[in-house]
Amino acid sequence: MKNKVWLEPNKRIRMFLIFISLTGLGIIFITQRFDYSLLISDNLSSQNQFIINRTIRFLLNDNLVLLLIYAIFYDQKYVKFGLAVEAVGFFFLLIPYFILRFNTPIDHMYISFIHRLIINPTLMVLLIPAIYIQKIKN
Numbered sequence: 001m002k003n004k005v006w007l008e009p010n011k012r013i014r015m016f017l018i019f020i021s022l023t024g025l026g027i028i029f030i031t032q033r034f035d036y037s038l039l040i041s042d043n044l045s046s047q048n049q050f051i052i053n054r055t056i057r058f059l060l061n062d063n064l065v066l067l068l069i070y071a072i073f074y075d076q077k078y079v080k081f082g083l084a085v086e087a088v089g090f091f092f093l094l095i096p097y098f099i100l101r102f103n104t105p106i107d108h109m110y111i112s113f114i115h116r117l118i119i120n121p122t123l124m125v126l127l128i129p130a131i132y133i134q135k136i137k138n
Contacts, residue, residue: 017071024064025121028057032119051098058094058118062086065124069131078131085123093118 036056037049044052066082097114104111117123 014071014074017067021064021068021071024067025061028060028064032057047102050101054098054119055094058090061119061121062089062124065121065127069124069127072128073131073135078127082124082127085127089118089123 035049035053037044037052040052062082063086066079066086069082070079093114097111097118100111100114
């Protein structure tokens with residue numbers, strides 16, 4: 001492309017995207033008891049409801065943090081890396097969490113730790129200072 005300047009959002013748009021992502025994360029936190037599975041079907045088993053609700057919340061949280069990363073740094077490589085972290089979290093944390101959740105006692109300590117790591121966008125939020133430090137070093 002000859003001129004990529006038009007692709008770069010100005011400061012006002014970036015601030016708006018930051019506002020949208022932080023507001024969205026806040027709404028998801030406030031409405032954490034919302035049953036997303038009702039949007040799909042109202043006659044699912046409790047296990048399927050749990051899986052759908054946690055998966056949707058995981059994807060919403062992580063994608064809102066990706067929007068935040070995009071708004072702060074505006075660099076495609078950081079968004080791609082964030083998508084890779086999200087995929088790793090999905091396949092290596094979320095799916096094993098469901099397996100452990102339904103095959104071990106609910107009060108098991110490790111399940112609680114994995115739950116907090118998955119449902120809260122902890123890994124994605126940790127990318128922001130890591131990216132910032134990398135940008136400073138370069």
